[in-house]
Amino acid sequence: MNTEAVSLSPAGVKTAVVYADDYLNKLTGEKIERECRQRLDEGCTELIVDFSRTEIVNSIGVSILLGVIDSAANAGAKVVFSEVNENTAELFDMLGVSRHAKIVGQ
């Protein structure tokens, strides 16, 4: 997992991209959560979690992503889950995650 440097769009939106690993479980999920919190503390207004390398998201991963969504909502930031594979997109849809974050498929 790594983070792209925070970029500032012309509209003044501070965006950070966080890359998820191939399997989003507790260990990797908590790293993402810490990273996202740090970005929000730095004033990011848009968080993009890139799932291009992610094959599977388990229940712990979902719980952590809901935590990211909650933290972002409290900070007034938007969350985008990008490059999400079909299975994960279905899972997000089924559990209502897609109601709180924009899901962009692969």
Added chain:
Amino acid sequence: MGQTKLLRIEDFKNPNFKELVENKNKLVHTFGALAELGHEVASRSNFQETIRTSLHLVLGSLGIMRGGVARYSRFEHELNMLAVRGLGDFFPLSLELCYEDERQFLTNGLHPIEISQASVLPFFQVYDRTFENTKLELFVPLVISDEAVGALFLGEKASGEPYTNYDREVICAMGRHIGSAIAQRNLLSEIERRSDENRKLYDDLKMTYADTVKAFAAAIDCKDKYTEGHSVRVGKYSEIIGNELGWDADKIEGAAVAGYLHDVGKLTVERKIINAPYRINAKESAELNKHPAVGFEILSPIHHPYTDVPLAAKYHHERLDGHGYPDGLYDRQIPYIAKVVNLADSFDAMTTDRPYRRRRPAADVFDDLQRNAGKQFAPEIVAAFFRGILKELNGEVKDKKFRKLLGREYMEADGLAVSLRTSLNSMTPTSSLTRIKAA
């Protein structure tokens, strides 16, 4: 036997099909979470970590935005939060319950309670505002084997939909796992507490035993004004030898006790024989020589925390060459502890004044011990004893036991350390008797 139904094109057009697939996915996802939870609870990893992971699994399996897990303390009537997600910094770490709450939760069992419908209970009245502010919807008492062990707090679902019966079943199943983990932890804590109590009781008993042993030693020594403190000194010398032989703490304590009690049989010997200011005659000697066997009889019925204490009393006058008493045992027939006490006893006899003679100079005593190694004493025990003395003479130990027991002047005789070191270097590790026997 039923036939397997094949799916047809029309089935895919059926509006229920999407629901069917979604239900299957939901089942697979939930089943995965349950399996992981079972594994986590059984993994015996860090309890706090297990609870944190469990909370993740409950929230993630059903897409619940926030929640917490608490452990119930029935002594303080409190729910203490173990893990929380999304409840904010102001959610209380402990929530109090009253008797009525507890009774209701026990009656309710492990079933989710709709917080908005439960305002009749004092618990929900007291924390009404807290639950509302944190958007908590369900409260699940974790009741395991008719005992409240904790609770689950669950917020709204990410889907915005109300909890279904299916969700409640899943929550019950997961709650049972988490409750079992907490109950197991409670049991372990209780075992640890009782084990600590038992250890304390055992230590107290050991102390009482040690005090009793010392009282006995004092009683034995009281019979003989010339050998006052003899049993205590023999105990301390035996302890030093045990330490030098690399014994563990328990065995060393046992050696000390054996030393303290080795002469307990003298309690039955007439005082005039023990205190005779002359060399006693053959009849008196025979009477005195009964004390090891009598000591064994006195000590045998007692359940000592250390083994061989009675044997040390019985055989501490035996010699390696078979010329000792009461049984004239030979080298390996003599219990090892008796050999240790024998050396300690002889050393004390030589280094203390008697009614008919003054104590012998240290160099003379050490020379005697060396000469008799392999005849009266086990050589490796003599060597261990010499090492203990040398360590003190060389300043390698803080506690100057020999100096305290024998006096500074006695222990600082010229050339003592050099002569001890020479003796130690010239000694063979086993007795000639042992070697003959082994051959």
